[in-house]
Amino acid sequence: MAKILVVDDSSTVRDEVAGFLKKSGLDVATAVDGKDGLTKIKGDPGIKLVLCDINMPNMDGLTMVEKVRGELANSTVNIIMLTTESSPNMKERGKAAGIKGWIVKPFKGEAVLESIKKLAA
Amino acid sequence: MNAIDGNAVKENLVSKVLVLDDSYEHSQAIKQFCDENNLVALKVHKDRILPVLQSNIDLGAILYSESYGDSSGENAEIASQIHAIRPELPIIIRREHSAKLDDLPEKHRSSFCGAYVSSDLPSLRKVIDEYIFSLEYPNALVRGITEITESVLSSQLTALKISLNTPYIVRDRVIFGEIFSLIPLESSWCRGYMMLQTEEEPILELIDRYSPSDPGANFRTVNSLLGEITNLIWGAFKNRFIGDATAISGNQVQVPLVVNHKHRYISFGTENPQLCFFYTLVDEDTGREVKLYQRFIFNLNWSPDAFKEITTDVESLVDSGELELF
Numbered sequence: 481m482a483k484i485l486v487v488d489d490s491s492t493v494r495d496e497v498a499g500f501l502k503k504s505g506l507d508v509a510t511a512v513d514g515k516d517g518l519t520k521i522k523g524d525p526g527i528k529l530v531l532c533d534i535n536m537p538n539m540d541g542l543t544m545v546e547k548v549r550g551e552l553a554n555s556t557v558n559i560i561m562l563t564t565e566s567s568p569n570m571k572e573r574g575k576a577a578g579i580k581g582w583i584v585k586p587f588k589g590e591a592v593l594e595s596i597k598k599l600a601a
Numbered sequence: 602m603n604a605i606d607g608n609a610v611k612e613n614l615v616s617k618v619l620v621l622d623d624s625y626e627h628s629q630a631i632k633q634f635c636d637e638n639n640l641v642a643l644k645v646h647k648d649r650i651l652p653v654l655q656s657n658i659d660l661g662a663i664l665y666s667e668s669y670g671d672s673s674g675e676n677a678e679i680a681s682q683i684h685a686i687r688p689e690l691p692i693i694i695r696r697e698h699s700a701k702l703d704d705l706p707e708k709h710r711s712s713f714c715g716a717y718v719s720s721d722l723p724s725l726r727k728v729i730d731e732y733i734f735s736l737e738y739p740n741a742l743v744r745g746i747t748e749i750t751e752s753v754l755s756s757q758l759t760a761l762k763i764s765l766n767t768p769y770i771v772r773d774r775v776i777f778g779e780i781f782s783l784i785p786l787e788s789s790w791c792r793g794y795m796m797l798q799t800e801e802e803p804i805l806e807l808i809d810r811y812s813p814s815d816p817g818a819n820f821r822t823v824n825s826l827l828g829e830i831t832n833l834i835w836g837a838f839k840n841r842f843i844g845d846a847t848a849i850s851g852n853q854v855q856v857p858l859v860v861n862h863k864h865r866y867i868s869f870g871t872e873n874p875q876l877c878f879f880y881t882l883v884d885e886d887t888g889r890e891v892k893l894y895q896r897f898i899f900n901l902n903w904s905p906d907a908f909k910e911i912t913t914d915v916e917s918l919v920d921s922g923e924l925e926l927f
Contacts, residue, residue, distance in 0.1 A: 490832065492825040535832065560924065564836020569845040574927075581926045585833055586756040588922030595924050 481507045482528035482600045487517035487544065488562070489536040493587070497531060497562070500589040506600065514539030518547055527557060529600040531583075534563040534570065542570065545577040558599045562587060613743065614876070615639045616661030616733045616770040621650065621669050621679070622695060627719050631664065634722050638729060641769075650679065654687050659771045659877060659894075661733040662691045664725075665713070677709045684712040689774050689872065691732035693717065693725065700724050733770050736903055738876055741910045742842065743768055747878060749837040750895060754882060757830050760811050761882035761891065771877045776865045777894045780823060782831040783858070788843040790908045792901035794858075794869065795838070797831055798894040806889060834895075844911045854901055869900040 484506055486497045498508045509527065511517035513536040521527055530548075534541040541561060548554050560581040561574055571582055580599060583592060620631060620642045635642040640661070645653050647670070654660075663683060670676040680692060691714040694702070700718050702710045715728035747765055754763050778800035786793055801823050808818040808826075856870035875896045882891040919925040 490825055490829045491821070492829040535836075564833055564839070566836075566840045567845045571927075579927065581924050582919075583924050584919070584921040585836065586753075586922055591922050592924045595926070 483507045483509055483524065483526045484596070484600050485509050485511060485517065485520055485524075485527045485530045486532075486562075487511040487514065487530060487536070487541065488533040489513050490533070493533065493562075493585075497587050497589070500587075501596070504589070504593055504597075506597070513537055514541055514544030514547075517541075517544050518552070521548055521554065521557060522552055529596065530557055530559045531562045531596075532559060534561060534565050542573055542577060545574065545579055549578045560596075560599070613639075613740070613767070614734070614738065614770055615641050615767050616874075617641045617643055617659055618733075619643050619645065619650075619654075619658075619660055619663045621645075621647075622664060622666035623669055624666060624695075627666070627695065630719060630722065634725065638726060639734075640729070647679070651682060651686065654683060654690075656775070659769070659773050659879075660687075660690055661770050661772050661874065662693060662729065665692050665694050667694055667696045677706070677712075680709065680712040687773075689772050691715070691728075691772065693728050693732075695719060695725075733772065733874055736770075736874060736876075736899070737905055739905055739908045742905075742908060743876070745841055745910060746838070746895075746897070749841065750834055750878065750880065753830055753833040753837065754880060754893070757826065757833070758807070758882055758891070760807070760884060760886075762885055764881050764883070766879045766881075768876065768878050770874045771896070772872075772874050774866050774868060776860075776867055777892070780820075780827060781867075782827050784831050784835045786835070786838065786843075786897070786899075790902075790904045790906075791899045793897065793899035793903070795831070795835060796867075796894075796896045796898065797827060797834075798896070799827065799892060803889060803891045807884065807891065810884070810887070841911055842909070856900065869898045871898075871900040873898070873900060873903070 484501055486494055486508060488494050489512055494510045498510050501508045509520060511520050515538045517532060532541040532544060545559050548557065558580040560583060561579055562583045562585060564585050566584045574582065618640050622631060632642060665680060670679055684692060692712055694713045694716045696716050696718055700716050700721060702713055702716050714732055717725040717728065751763055777798040780801050781796055781798040783794050783796050786795055801820055804823045804826065805818060808822060859868045875898045878895040880893040882893065
């Protein structure tokens, strides 16, 4: 089964999002910041979709995306930002880095589950 | 980004003042003054003054009478004790004959920030404006903060009914509860912090009740929940009031924040009053409450003339929680 990686420094968010996705039958891993996320994406080719926060310590989410596409040369994993941010500039930076989509928190699992399943397939 | 005129809203913000004045003749006048000037008057028995002041009752100032107490010596002593334990609270003295402090003994004088006489209440208004309502807050900001926060609290604490008191101005520095979060706010019109303060136990009880599958909930769980609530409010605040504008110059001024755990006291290095919102979240099934204080401390910059609320083209909006695909 394809795996989804949830990257967020908040354990509340990781538990909520990963918990919902697991209950929906999906295989889920978590990471605590961009640096951890980068390590996990590099180490697990089974990760097909990443849900990633932006404002995190050690490495922010957009920097992580840029490194996934750049240093890791991984252009296949789908990445959706799950963040409080909604500024057009940030979205443009995300698009330029090759993200697939954007969700402004709070996470509403039922509203996005089908799209997430498709992107993780 | 469109600018919306934010009319300063001194009229809607209140502040609590502790009235230490035994004069029957003056009591009606001070009550009326408070009603007309957005002040909430609190009274306390003389024996309870110091214990009350050592708790967090979020005062803006103290209105004190020259004749309070059983003697002039006791009057001076009480004022001195209050000033010693709560130096950040302005004490305004009502005098019989003079609205000045010059003729008071120096040691006694230092307890007070201003004086007024009963026959000249506009002079009290001036002191109140100087020490409590010294910062003006745009209506749109106050309204926006409550909308954002209530929305976030509803989404994170779904089982609870939320109510909000009238926002108020505080000079107090005492921390409520055992847990608080701090997050910087930076824009062209403000630099400072948002702080959320709450108690741990009511939140743990809530988690136990509504997430029984999480038997390992402990203080870290509460930390994380408060952290995420702070993050969500901060994000929405940025989206609504700051946007993409990069108005921060390279040369950033910073001041230390000092927390004294023993006295539950936090200093932001400024005497500026703080904008405070108090939320009560009630579990209607059990009647149990979670209290949450939200404070805005614009200690590094406050320029309300430059305040703007960001409006976005409605057609380009995607609801929060919805996936916007690129």
